Amino acid sequence: MPDHPDIVQEPSEEPREGTLAWLQQQPHLDVQGLSVPNVHRIVDGSTLAPLDDNPGTCRVIRPNEAGRCRAPATRRYGICIGHAGGGMRDYAGAAQKAHAAKARLRVRRQLLGIGPARVGNPRQHARLQALERAEALAEALVSAPLDDASLGTIERQIAVVRALDATFPLQQTSVELEVPADPGEVAGMGWQAMQQLAARLTST
Numbered sequence: 317m318p319d320h321p322d323i324v325q326e327p328s329e330e331p332r333e334g335t336l337a338w339l340q341q342q343p344h345l346d347v348q349g350l351s352v353p354n355v356h357r358i359v360d361g362s363t364l365a366p367l368d369d370n371p372g373t374c375r376v377i378r379p380n381e382a383g384r385c386r387a388p389a390t391r392r393y394g395i396c397i398g399h400a401g402g403g404m405r406d407y408a409g410a411a412q413k414a415h416a417a418k419a420r421l422r423v424r425r426q427l428l429g430i431g432p433a434r435v436g437n438p439r440q441h442a443r444l445q446a447l448e449r450a451e452a453l454a455e456a457l458v459s460a461p462l463d464d465a466s467l468g469t470i471e472r473q474i475a476v477v478r479a480l481d482a483t484f485p486l487q488q489t490s491v492e493l494e495v496p497a498d499p500g501e502v503a504g505m506g507w508q509a510m511q512q513l514a515a516r517l518t519s520t
């Protein structure tokens with residue numbers, strides 16, 4: 317609907333990187349008779365399928381056994397947006413980031429002996445979050461009171477004692493652990509049960 321009154325054209329706005337509009341703004345060069353953006357991803361040795369051969373599909377035929385690209389072709393280039401140099405970069409980055417975040421969370425959970433999100437009690441979730449913001453916590457606990465010029469000597473001392481307490485506690489703790497008496501049962505303990513046991517030892 318090109319004449320829709322509600323749509324305000326903003327010609328000054330740059331198209332987002334990786335979009336077709338952005339690709340068309342890039343300098344173009346010739347690859348086997350096809351004019352493509354200079355950021356294209358057609359690797360050396362690739363060939364292009366004839367225009368009339370399955371025109372809805374990307375024309376790029378890769379040199380290895382992967383063969384012809386199966387992605388849908390853009391009408392503008394006859395090759396897919398990925399081979400034209402667009403899209404993928406951002407998506408791949410985002411997916412990788414999401415994957416890394418998930419992996420990080422998994423490692424933390426294992427570290428704390430906490431099962432998947434739906435299991436675990438509020439304290440365990442709080443510990444996960446504390447780990448997530450570990451640097452901020454440490455900063456608030458240790459550096460902030462020392463750097464706060466508005467605090468008096470006594471207040472600062474109290475803060476230091478608290479920080480020491482939290483980081484190098486003097487108190488003794490007693491820990492109660494339920495370990496199966498029968499060695500056979502220990503062998504039967506699941507990985508998670510072991511992790512939780514270990515977490516209780518290290519966290520107290």
Ligand SMILES: [Zn+2]
Binds near residue numbers: 386395
């Ligand atoms: Zn392609």
